[in-house]
Amino acid sequence: MYQRLGLRTLAPAAALIVLGGTPVTSANGLVTGANGTPGAVGAHDPYFPELGNGGYDIQHYTLTLDYDPKSHRLTGTAEITARATQDLSAFNLDLHGLTVRGASVDGAPAAVNRAGDELTLRPRDDLRKGDTFRTVVRYDGSPRTITDTDGTREGWLRTADGAVAVGQPKGSMTWFPGNHHPKDKATYDINVTVPKGLTAVSNGELRSERPTADRSRTTFAWRSAQPVASYVVTVGIGAYDVTRSRPGAPGIPVYIAVDKTVTARNGELLDRIPELTEWAVKRFGPYPFSSTGAIVEREGDADYALETQSRAFFTEDAFNPETVVHELAHQWYGNSVTPRTWRDVWLSEGFATYAEWVYLEEFEDIPAQESFEEAFGSEDNWAFPPADQPDAEQLLGDPVYERGAMALHKVRKAVGDDKFFAILQGWAQTHRHGNASTRDFTTYVEQKSGKDLTALWDVWLYGEDKPAKP
The missing domain is CATH 2.60.40.1730 (tricorn interacting facor f3 domain)
Structure with missing residues (x-):
């Protein structure tokens, strides 16, 4: 997801419905049988x-x-x-x-x-x-x-x-x-x-x-x-304009559906989706699904972009290159490798945010270090540790995105570029189509890098306080 979200509230309980027989109800309100x-x-x-x-x-x-x-x-x-x-x-x-x-x-x-x-x-x-x-x-x-x-x-x-x-x-x-x-x-x-x-x-x-x-x-x-x-x-x-294509190198089919009222204003970026998919494959490894693409709706039809699997969702106001890269990265990190619990969601959002930093570095000549320093300077990113949110209302708060990305940048600095990007690809491949936790990730990084990074995790994933220096 691109925009930060909090806790979703639910409606009151609905009435009881019984169909097809008479259940036996236990003390806790659950239906029970004779054996199971x-x-x-x-x-x-x-x-x-x-x-x-x-x-x-x-x-x-x-x-x-x-x-x-x-x-x-x-x-x-x-x-x-x-x-x-x-x-x-x-x-x-x-x-x-x-x-x-x-x-x-x-x-x-x-x-x-x-x-x-x-x-x-x-x-x-x-x-x-x-x-x-x-x-x-x-x-x-x-x-x-x-x-x-x-x-x-x-x-x-x-x-x-x-x-x-x-x-x-x-x-x-x-x-x-x-x-x-x-x-x-x-x-x-x-x-x-x-x-x-x-x-x-x-x-x-x-x-x-x-x-x-x-x-x-x-x-x-x-x-x-x-x-x-x-x-x-x-x-x-x-009422969509639908385009289908098959880009060259990875050969991944692309299916894009765009509200007819917004197509003309977004043609240039829509045409870049195959190119950005190919770039992501080079950075993150083999694409994990059988197709890619997008759904683009009018501004106001929803409140955010979302990494819906193989067909990311955007509203026109959230349709820009950085957001496209963010949701594309989620196909590897979040969709294929899915957080084991919602506490592990930084493994999705932190990775997708770091993908934006890599895109800016390679396409806009903005070093990832510069993005890191900007994120470090924002006090909002120090409200809580990204791997241990205080409650559901902070589930998708700023630290999950940007401090999660900062943690990845510190890993990159600790192990070097070649090993870091090999780790990103290996992580996506090792847990392809599965679930993974923060502990799974920290263990994987230490095994592949040969380094004890306990101090890094303690500060950037679990630490309550902002370090004196970036």
Whole structure:
């Protein structure tokens, strides 16, 4: 993400819904069965303990969506393939707003409890550890926007002619049920039906574009074959100018969708996306996904740019070379190598910010040292340590971005340019399509550099006080 965000607030709890049978409820409010036990409510993230769920690992989502921009009504079916990691009598999905119309597990009706953003499903038969099971949830309604305390919005946002879905850190649960914690990555098929004349864009590859039987609507089918964390899954719906190309050296297909009202003013930068992708490949290593590109909307349609996987999202006011580089770098750092918990988010934002510094160094003749010194001089960057934010409200505060980048620059100074850029590439390759923590990174750097950098980490990642000198 480019703009700093704080804590997103959630709506009050919704009413209880029970479908397909009578559940047995334990003292803690969870549905339980005779043999298995309920999966955990929440993934116990240090900042968002109720986000995500336990007891299973999602492998694939198939989302079938129908959206009418005029009425702002979304009708959806989520087919979720998962593997049980314990004997399960019940399990939870995260869903904000929207009305559940029915659910099944392995083809049999499932009982559903609904309490706020927690959707608890009890299958007819308990699931055994190691079982792969298929859950189907049918739902509809007008997606709600989650609003931060400072007014920043996420979720399914209405635009001038359609909608866009942005999800950091919680917004994806406003438009589909799932295990919405970064550590449970999955592949996706996303099929979106919209009125004729509009285009629906998502992550990955466009597999088909077909009119409905009455030709009044069009269905766009997208597939992400590489794992995706749910917060970087997106859908953009609007009257777009679409361009497709295949740049030379890396051979990475490019798909760009731009609101028709802003295309003419941004053509030069749009044309640079393949070039900047090639530059990023040289700096960060093999591109981790099957395509790249962008979605560009009007100013005001959202509050920030976001690294939505393989198809970064921008509004026109946030569409500039540095931001494009920032979101491109996230494809390696944040999307492919995803933070293990939200506390580790500096591994995403600090790296993307440092990519901006490298871009300025190589394209604008502004040394990274100069960017470092400017960041060092800002008192906002010393509000808290980037690897240990005080609370969720500071999750994406300035130190996560710029002091995180300062830490990387200190590593570069300590190990030298050749080893530093080899470390950046090796880190992205070693944890490709996985999750990683701050400890994983510091251990990796010390192993590859042969240096004990404890003092560096203590000051630049964990230190409370600003050093006397940069």
